[in-house]
Amino acid sequence: FVAHPNCQQQLLTIWYENLSGLREQTIAIKCLVVLVVALGLPFLAMGYWIAPCSRLGKILRSPFMKFVAHAASFIIFLGLLVFNASDRFEGITTLPNITVIDYPKQIFRVKTTQFTWTEMLIMVWVLGMMWSECKELWLEGPREYIVQLWNVLDFGMLSIFIAAFTARFLAFLQATKAQQYVDSHVQESDLSEVTLPPEVQYFTY
Template sequence: MGRIGLFGLMFHRSICAVFCLTFLPLLFIATVYFLIRFRLDIYRCLASPSLIMLTEEDPILRAFELSADLKELSLVEVEFRNDYEELAKQCKMFAKDLLAQARNSRELEVILNHTSSEDHVDKRGLLEERMNLSRLKLAIKYNQKEFVAQSNCQQFLNTVWFGETASYRRKHTCLKISTVLSVAMLWPLLSVCYLLVPRSRVGQIIHTPFVKFIIHSASYFTFLLLLNLYSLVYNEGKKNTMGPALEMIDYLCMVLLIININLCGEESNMESMCP
């Protein structure tokens, strides 16, 4: 339609080209079409992998931002939706291909933990500061599924998740179940050990995300079990009494409640640091 309008204006009389009511709508449509097409061409240039590599200090971050912008434009410019979606996919694949160029685990660790000037720096401790995974959190924020699902990234995440318990993955299923149950039943003792000697061998094992997940789940399950036990057994004969004296199970519930509130606070801090 834009080309038809320009073609008509070229052969129309120059005097009435501005005032003719017939060609004013065509002129408007041609102008809008030109601007929309011009913006698409600009984004084609900006999404070029060669241009990103030559002009950007952080090409992965730029690819994330461009893919998000192009995805939004695909919802606005419905006439060129396929073009914008193709460019967004091109940026995602470019970021994934850059990650695939990592030659060893050290380079992969540097890429996934890279923190730009705009990212939030994790300062809670040496281990967390080293493994903040800022770039991975940023990829999740920008919905970079290809980047997160890349084989090198998944292998690195498995290494971080199991940490000192990497041998767990090679065990038999029965041994895996017994290991999980043992950690779940011994979680109070393991928690005390971690508080006393966090830098020891046992403390490093407890610090791994896999073991921490089991301990957190076991503590929460214990808290729910005590609440149900209190409501079913200990509180059965005290329905008609006012202010019964606190018993041991009451103190246990209070301690577990404080622990779970503390854990919820840590999880909210982790989510706030996640980009």
């Protein structure tokens, strides 16, 4: 039934909704459109958020554009994860992501708990995925949401990200407090020669 030419025609019409001109284009043009959407995704998302009922909003609501945008977003997210993970193998003091300048009295844990720009972008993506899951939960209801195993998998993945970033943020706060103590009470630049309280000394190595 689905393989019937009339059904295929209807499916293609739905797939390229509001993009009838793209349907007759060559594969090269379609690939170029995909590349443009991937590169301009932040601006397209901002435009859709500002004016969802505009012509741009109608185009972005088409199934084809939704698929391209979601695929591009997920590929960028995976790229950020890979880049951030590979960055760690370069060592603590040579991370190209780090933008904070070291100074003699900076304690080790402050250096290692600084958020890099890739981690901040990952957090933005995670917040966006959380918003998407909340919308889906609101529209479908808790019972229908839990029945779908993909939703449970997404919930588990986002929970791990949130737990990791929360623990990292709390560690950074504690290390910052220890750094403030060192800056205000310690005059020597070599912290190994200074006797510090245990709760502060823990963050120096």
